[in-house]
Structure formats: structure tokens, C-alpha cells
Amino acid sequence: MITESIQQMFARTGAQALFITDPHNMRYLSGFRGGQGMVYISSKHSVLITDSRFTEAARRESRFEVIEEDHAHKRAKILRGLLAEDGAEIVGYEDKFMHCYEFSRLQNALPEIQQWLPLEEQIDGLRRIKTEKEMELISHATKIGDEAFRALLDQIHPGMTEREAAARMDYELKIRGAGSLSFDTIMASGTNGSMPHAIPTDKAFEKGDFVIMDFGCIYEGYCSDITRTVAIGEASPRQKEIYQIVYDAQQKALDGIRPGMTAHDCDALGREVIETAGYGKNFGHMLGHGVGLYYHESPMLCPSDSTVIEEGMVITVEPGIYIPGFGGVRIEDLVAVEKDGVRRLSELPRELIELDF
Numbered sequence: 001m002i003t004e005s006i007q008q009m010f011a012r013t014g015a016q017a018l019f020i021t022d023p024h025n026m027r028y029l030s031g032f033r034g035g036q037g038m039v040y041i042s043s044k045h046s047v048l049i050t051d052s053r054f055t056e057a058a059r060r061e062s063r064f065e066v067i068e069e070d071h072a073h074k075r076a077k078i079l080r081g082l083l084a085e086d087g088a089e090i091v092g093y094e095d096k097f098m099h100c101y102e103f104s105r106l107q108n109a110l111p112e113i114q115q116w117l118p119l120e121e122q123i124d125g126l127r128r129i130k131t132e133k134e135m136e137l138i139s140h141a142t143k144i145g146d147e148a149f150r151a152l153l154d155q156i157h158p159g160m161t162e163r164e165a166a167a168r169m170d171y172e173l174k175i176r177g178a179g180s181l182s183f184d185t186i187m188a189s190g191t192n193g194s195m196p197h198a199i200p201t202d203k204a205f206e207k208g209d210f211v212i213m214d215f216g217c218i219y220e221g222y223c224s225d226i227t228r229t230v231a232i233g234e235a236s237p238r239q240k241e242i243y244q245i246v247y248d249a250q251q252k253a254l255d256g257i258r259p260g261m262t263a264h265d266c267d268a269l270g271r272e273v274i275e276t277a278g279y280g281k282n283f284g285h286m287l288g289h290g291v292g293l294y295y296h297e298s299p300m301l302c303p304s305d306s307t308v309i310e311e312g313m314v315i316t317v318e319p320g321i322y323i324p325g326f327g328g329v330r331i332e333d334l335v336a337v338e339k340d341g342v343r344r345l346s347e348l349p350r351e352l353i354e355l356d357f
Helices: 004-013 023-030 055-061 075-086 100-109 132-153 162-175 190-194 237-256 263-276
Strands: 017-020 038-042 046-050 065-068 090-093 115-118 186-189 210-215 217-219 226-232 288-290 297-301 314-317 320-323 327-330 333-338 341-344 353-355
Touching: 017 023, 017 075, 023 038, 023 046, 038 075, 046 055, 046 075, 055 065, 075 100, 132 162, 132 210, 132 217, 132 226, 132 333, 162 186, 162 210, 186 190, 186 327, 190 210, 190 320, 190 327, 210 327, 226 237, 226 327, 237 263, 237 314, 237 320, 237 327, 237 333, 237 341, 263 297, 297 314
Parallel strands: 017 090, 046 065, 090 115, 226 353
Antiparallel strands: 017 038, 038 046, 186 210, 210 226, 288 297, 288 314, 314 333, 320 327, 333 341
């Protein structure tokens, strides 16, 4: 069951076994959706260790051997047996996910391990290129988001609160087949829009407000992530100006991103437009990020990420401008990286929507 990518990782790192504890990586490698336990992989073994709450589901979902852990049959004992069978003394582990306490406890319990190799993002990196099936699931999650957004637009009115609008968005996503949300829905109106990750409040929508709606859902394990900014009533000239700058920044990135570019070069495409317009200090976050089993995956389209963009990746393109006392604008689309550029997965319009009241 060991994949070619894992075989290459063993050869590259010198690891003789892997401890996988990130729930998304556990699912990616084993098929198990429960997220509790550990995956052990070596040249001889592909094992999923979990407890009695999940063993039946694990055996249905995973092609790995499932071993149940309990108070009498603890994880360290199970691992000790597997390591002995494999003669493994060099182990790769997910240092970016495993808690210090858990790592220390395993170190003390497994003195036979002579070398612990931090894997950093190597397992995450296996998930960057999506299969055709993964692309279908992400596209369907995006379609659910499109439909939920359109339904919410018919319900929004002055006087509705951010909290109510966010709850209605969550409802519209779930009745259309979402298993859960990619993240807590962001619904930021008026001056609250200057906070990129604002938490919905009891502030009521007012005529003249911009409302940033950032939402996504999970369908069969895979995430969507969409942002639109709409006007309650007619937008002011300044609002239209800011919106157009963000729109132009996104358009330049959508037109320019190609396989072979680095993530930081992609970020620069949109950032240059906003900086040239004089709002560089008001665009503090990255241009985008990968999406898949988790809503924030590698690559990160930011100035410090040199990851090479490849065909088959799914990334967001989401420039924004945030001005305290004014509010903000963000436009975000999921795109699939293809041979000659990118393809938007959402069919929602990107032009400014002014809701008429």
C-alpha cells in the first residue's frame, strides 16, 4: 500500500518509518475521516491506530490495517511492536502538528528510536497536486457556495444583522449538501470590514454599507472558499474606486498566474496593482493559498513562499484593501491551475453588486 511518493520520501530522508498525526494527512493517506489516532507507515506496514470510538468506521473507510488502542494496549506499546518488526530506528514525524507534550512522551516511551526526523511540510506537500476526483469534489463544494450566496442575496435587507446573515449563509450551505463549514463564516459590514477576519456581530446592515462575505463549505472532505463584497444600496464614488482597484488586482493575477511561477511571483502580480494605487499598506495578507482537505494549504501566495506553482494545484486569488474607519473590500475566487493559466471554479460575478432597496 506504500505509495511511490512515500517510497521517495524514505529514500530522500533516510527515514525507516513515519508517524502521521495531522488529521488531514491521515485522511489523505489512509482514507480514515475520524481524525483521531496515528498512521504508521514503513516499507512493510501501513497501519492506522485509533480507539474504540472509531475502529468500526476506520475499518470501513481505510485500506490500512487498523489496530485498536486502549488503556491496556497503549499507542507506545503498539508502536514498539511495529518498530521491532521493521527494525526501524530512524522515524519521521510531523513536527508542525505534533504537540511538544506528545513528542516528549513518545521520545521517553520509545528509546529504541535513535533519530527523530522532522518532516516539516513534506507530507502536506503530497496534497498540493489534486487528482481528477479531488478537483470534482472541490468544484462541487464551490457550486454549493455559489448557490448559497445567490440565495442569501435574496434575503439580505437593511436592518439584518451580521450575525443573522452569517447564520443564514451557514444554513443555505448546509441544506445544499455541505457536510460542514470550511471555517466560521465572515460577515463584516461598514467599518467592520477593515478587519479581514472580522467576527459577525449584532451590527445591523445600513444603506451605504459594504459587506464582506467570506464563506466556504466542506463536501465529502474537500473545502471551498469564496469572498464577495456587496453594497447595501448604491455604492459611493470612493467605494467604487476601492472596489475597482481590488478587482483590477485580482484580474491581473488571474490573467498572469502560470505553472512554473513561484508563489511569491504570483503574490506580486496582485500586490503591485494595489501598491501602485497607493494602498499597499492596506493589503496586509497574502494574495492566496492552496485549498483541499483543509482551507489553508500549501502553497501560500505570499512574498516569502518560493514554492513553484504546478498544474493541478487549487489556489485562491483574494486581494483586498482594508481601511480603518472606512471598511474594506475583498474579492476571492478558487482557481484550478492548468497548463496555460488558471480556471475559475466559481461562476459568481466578480463585478460590484449593489443591492437595490
